[in-house]
Amino acid sequence: MSTTPALNEPYEQLVNELARGAEVDVQLMLTVLAASGKSVLELERDVDAAAGDSPGDPQRGVTE
Numbered sequence: 001m002s003t004t005p006a007l008n009e010p011y012e013q014l015v016n017e018l019a020r021g022a023e024v025d026v027q028l029m030l031t032v033l034a035a036s037g038k039s040v041l042e043l044e045r046d047v048d049a050a051a052g053d054s055p056g057d058p059q060r061g062v063t064e
Contacts, residue, residue, distance in 0.1 A: 011036040015043065019050035 010032045017024055033043060 008036065011038060015046045015050050018043075018047045 014024065014029060014032045029043075033040065038046075
């Protein structure tokens with residue numbers, strides 16, 4: 001089952017908002033995930049990629 005571009009657009013907007021550090025309503029996030037067929041794990045991966053974070057980066061998530 002493939003998703004249509006109409007379903008991908010809200011997902012891409014969500015990814016971009018989260019990648020730039022915006023706060024997002026949880027209900028909206030869950031609705032977009034359900035409509036797009038994506039998991040929270042996929043969302044996290046896509047947000048990290050959009051933000052330029054490397055999953056293999058040992059400093060990922062570390063603050064001073």
